[in-house]
Amino acid sequence: MLAMKNVSKIFKTDLVETHALRDFNLEVNEGEFVAVTGPSGSGKTTFLNIAGLLEGFTQGDYFLDGVNISNVSDNKSAAIRNEKIGFIFQGFNLISDLNLAENVEVPLRYRGFNAKERQRRVIEALEQVGLAARMKHLPSQLSGGQQQRVAIARALAGKPRFLLADEPTGNLDSLMARQVMALLENINQAGTTIIMVTHDGDLARRAQRNIQIVDGQVCDFSLYQGQDLSATKEAHQQVNIANKPVAV
Amino acid sequence: MMLHVKPILSSLMRNKTGPLLLLVQIMLSVAIVANASFIIIERLSLMQRDSGVEETQVFTFNLYAFDTDTDIDLDKQRQRDLAAIRRLPEVIDASTINMSPLGGGGSSSTFTVGESQETSQYAPEAPIFYSDEHLVNTLGVKLIEGRNFYADEVITSGGEAPTLVLVTQVFAQKTWGDESPLGQIIYMGEWGDYPVKVIGVIETLQGAWVDREMNDNSLIFNVPMNGAFHKYVVRSDLDNIASLKEIIPALLHQDEPNRVIKGFKTIAEYRQSAYRAHELMATVLGMMVILLLLITSLGLAGLVMFNVGRRTKQIGTRRALGATKGDIVRFFLVENYIICIIGGSLGAILALQLGEQLMQLYSLPILAPIYPLLTFLGLIVLTTIAVIVPAQKAAMISPATATRSV
Known part of the structure; x- marks a missing residue:
């Protein structure tokens, strides 16, 4: 479903070239729940931005549903994001001036659905997260966990092929985090592919596959299940020491 | 979208x-x-708004014959002055006038019109010019109906009331509507007093007051002003106006040096001041x-x-x-x-x-x-x-x- 081949992302300033991703290879299959972990600055967010077509990349190929979307136009990227990808952000990113229904409606409006279809999908999505009764409330009238559930409803309303979740529980207490995680698991079980970036090892372990990004490269430890990984991790780190940003 | x-x-x-x-x-x-x-x-x-006057070609000046105790016949002197000015090769025409168009001050009056005293009514207030048969050409206004005064119709003996008038088409329209103004009588004062006959219609001629609605209603009567003070109006090509300001006072002083000649101003300059x-x-x-x-x-x-x-x-x-x-x-x-x-x-x-x-x-x-x-x-x-x-x-x-x- 999603495949990245030798994807590199280099940020350039006048003095420094920073390799955020280098020769990044990853395949995610339909229906998978993949957790992406890694230390700060390892390239998790860059990977998420590229996977979600929020930013471009310097080299390599990105296939979505078998189609190479490496060089699509800005408008085409927007259409793909709108139709195929659902986003869940760490800070919820709800629009504070709009009520819950209007927030969930935002991507549907950009899709061009008529008012009736929008209303049907908004109610359905808010019911799915248990907040249909509060659709006229403003985000500020909800708790953090509830706001994140609205953000999930917004991501689900467009019936995307996959969800990209950026630290979805990062701003929540442990109870709320568990509730949101349970909701994501339910969504995944209903057939939606989920890629979740997280710092939280416990949450990552609940995913079907755990990918670690270290210094812009994938380290897929699930491939080494049952083996002593310490040597592999060490070897990987040795490789990545050589890949540190260099001054140019 | x-x-x-x-x-x-x-x-x-x-x-x-x-x-x-x-x-x-x-x-x-x-x-x-x-x-x-x-x-x-x-x-x-x-x-x-068009004043109707060739503003850049027409200028006026004032003449003060302040020593009025002399035996000089001021009316004859005025006629000699005008004849001398008109003889100048640079001058197209010249006349006397009681006020400058767009000048800011002058004469205006109301009149009575009608078939009988019973049916009489007031005509609109109008700026009034007193002059002779030369004024139409001097100002460059267009006569669109009827005729100008003949020289022998101009009343030069002081104190007499006018008998003929040229009216602007605005005045004619306001007073008689679609009826022809030619041959109509207007009375200076009450009905029956001083009848004046309309003999011509001028396309446009504005009076002295740019802010007053009546300014387009101008009339020209066949009586030039008489007395010790005269306002002369002269038309010439634009290029000659500056030299005429020197030539004319010298010329008039040859006839009678004991008078003050000043206030040369084109109608275009009056327009500038007025607006x-x-x-x-x-x-x-x-x-x-x-x-x-x-x-x-x-x-x-x-x-x-x-x-x-x-x-x-x-x-x-x-x-x-x-x-x-x-x-x-x-x-x-x-x-x-x-x-x-x-x-x-x-x-x-x-x-x-x-x-x-x-x-x-x-x-x-x-x-x-x-x-x-x-x-x-x-x-x-x-x-x-x-x-x-x-x-x-x-x-x-x-x-x-x-x-x-x-």
Whole structure:
């Protein structure tokens, strides 16, 4: 479903070239729940931005549903994001001036659905997260966990092929985090592919596959299940020491 | 293409203060700009009215024969002066006149017309010129009906009332409607007193007072002014006027040196003086209009820039959720069009109310609805110009902003 081949992302300033991703290879299959972990600055967010077509990349190929979307136009990227990808952000990113229904409606409006279809999908999505009764409330009238559930409803309303979740529980207490995680698991079980970036090892372990990004490269430890990984991790780190940003 | 008016309106309703202040500013701008533009246009159209006179070729000057105890026959001297001036090769024609067109001061009167005393009524007040058969050619006014005075019809013996008159077509239309004015009688004073016969119609001739409605009603009577003071009117090519200012006093002093000749001024110069206040008002109002529009457009651009800064994350999120760059530009345009349309509509109503008050207080003509309408349309254009640049800047915000901690 999603495949990245030798994807590199280099940020350039006048003095420094920073390799955020280098020769990044990853395949995610339909229906998978993949957790992406890694230390700060390892390239998790860059990977998420590229996977979600929020930013471009310097080299390599990105296939979505078998189609190479490496060089699509800005408008085409927007259409793909709108139709195929659902986003869940760490800070919820709800629009504070709009009520819950209007927030969930935002991507549907950009899709061009008529008012009736929008209303049907908004109610359905808010019911799915248990907040249909509060659709006229403003985000500020909800708790953090509830706001994140609205953000999930917004991501689900467009019936995307996959969800990209950026630290979805990062701003929540442990109870709320568990509730949101349970909701994501339910969504995944209903057939939606989920890629979740997280710092939280416990949450990552609940995913079907755990990918670690270290210094812009994938380290897929699930491939080494049952083996002593310490040597592999060490070897990987040795490789990545050589890949540190260099001054140019 | 969806304009998303409803959520934008909801959002504006939940953040009223900034948009409300801008709305009030737009409302006042439309009201003031519409009325100020109306006054400017009124003033400019007043200033552009045709006086009927060849303004750059015609000049007047004053002659004071202050020693009136001498035996000099002033009327004969006037005729000698005019004959001498007309003989000058640079002069097209010359005459005496009691007031300068657009000069600011002179004579005016009301008259009586009608078949009988019972049916008599007042004709409109009119500026009145006293002169001879040379005035039509000297001023360069166009005789469109009837004829000019003959030389022997001009009354030169002082103290007699006029017998013939040339009327402007405006006076004729106001007095007799579609009836021919030729042969009609106007009475100086009450009906029956001093009848004067209309023998010709002049296309246009303005009197001395540019601010008075009667200024286009001018009449020319067949009696030149007599006495120690004369105002002469001379027509010449523009290039010769400067030299004539030297030549004419020298020439007239040859006949009688004991008199003062001064006050040379073309009708074009009189026009400049007469409309100075109008010009000043039009300039001041014009600057006020420009300033108001500038302040309003800066207000619009400022609010958009503030909103772009405040909504960076929101714009990034909208882009992440599928908004194109065009959607973002449209979002800001629609948001500001809503403010502009509401403020502009209220401003147009306020403009008409204000116009009515000005009409009552300062006797101004009533404000034509086209002015608030045009101001409103102009403001839509201004809104587009003021909003488009910051909106395009907003559209450049990366969708990746949604995942950043800003």
